[in-house]
Amino acid sequence: MKFTVQVNEGPYQHQASDSAYLFAKAALEKGHEIYRIFFYHDGVNNGTRLTKPPQDDRNIVNRWSELAEQHNLDLVICVAAAQRRGIADADEAKRNGKDADNIAPGFRISGLGQLIEGGIQSDRLVVFGD
């Protein structure tokens, strides 16, 4: 089956992104396809490479990047939600006159249309959040 996954909550504060990650990993292990993972609301904070969790805790951001690399996943951060919350790639930082970017490897920034298109192209859209 082909899935698009939507992640609506940030890392550590809320279990939604852990659950989304574990779901995606399990689905891939079972041979399913993940068409896209779309990060919305505070979920965009899953894509900052500046997090530094304690050593004895999971590294949620790195875990996404590694999964994306292993399975060539499309991790998309909503641009409107990202601008509100200060998540930027080099292009976004330049366009908005910011002095730095912070996007983690394997993520890209794009529009809400990518979420709708994921819903159209996939057999199931699975939402993780409150």
Place this chain on the structure above:
Amino acid sequence: MMGGEVKKFLYMNRKAPYGTVYALESLEVVLIGAAFEQDVTLVFLDDGVYQLIKGQDNSDSEMKNFSPTYRALEMYDVEKLYVGKEALEMRGLTEEDLLVDVEVKTADEIRDLMEEMDVVLSF
């Protein structure tokens, strides 16, 4: 825009308009999604019914009052708006308190509606 496939999209709105950003950002998805010419339905349940309350004045909060946008949905061909009967009653509200025309549905009817959908986004 996409050509071809039309799916039934349901946006399930369950949270109050202010206090968290979910309602505002849900509306942003609906507006962007409208360009994809899909079959769109909105449902308002639980505290989500407060999103449609007439006469919202949140000017003291310094947040944006986005409630007029619900009246503009018609222009985006988003015309199927359903509100949970039980959610209204529990809050002492009626259709008359709402700023757009809606159809009131029972929890059972909303369950049946969800069954018919291809994509359900909940906010």
